[in-house]
Amino acid sequence: MFLEGFGMKNRILLPAIIMLALYSCIERQNFDQYDDLEIIPTVEASILYIESPERLLNEIQGQDFYSQDFNFDGFSEDAFSDRVLDGFIFYEIENTTSKEMEATVEFLDEGGNTLDTQYFHVDPAPTPLVQLQVAYGTGTGRSIEIIKNTSSIKVSVLNLGDNSSVSNLPDPKIIFRSSGKFRLRLK
Secondary structure: OHHHHHHHHHHHHHHHHHHHHHHHHOOOOOOOHHHHOOOOOEEEEEEEEEEEEHHHHHHOOOOEEEEEEEEOOOOOOHHHHOOEEEEEEEEEEEEOOOOOEEEEEEEEOOOOOEEEEEEEEEOOOOOOOEEEEEEEEOOOOEOHHHHHOOOEEEEEEEEOOOOOOOOOOOOOEEEEEEEEEEEEOOO
């Protein structure tokens, strides 16, 4: 008789305890949190790398050493241009040649119109690394619209030195590097 009574109590008590336990652990879910979520990662990538040995500088007569337009649609792609908030372009020029040079970087739109220009004066070696950081976007510097509308990048280099001198440094060359670091709003 005792076991029968205990079994009956278990049949009622056990489901009641399980229901209370489940109910006490359930919290009302707030599915509106997604609307408040912001996802803003920072992406960084190389843009251009150009290297030229001094012997090539000596082979080209005149000041116009180098001029090249690079197709660069990375900034104008919707996945980037619709989401970019702000960022930086970093430039580095390393010169171990005996030449004084001027370099110009232009951001061009699809029609070939200049959106932005950056000018560099580079002394002959030995010279420190030329570094420059240019800000774009939200109150930090130049308009982010420049970046969004860039379709190509033009790089021009003038040799302000002669065409015969040779640096006494090993493997003399000029190296131009650029990279970008931008914040994107994904949500």
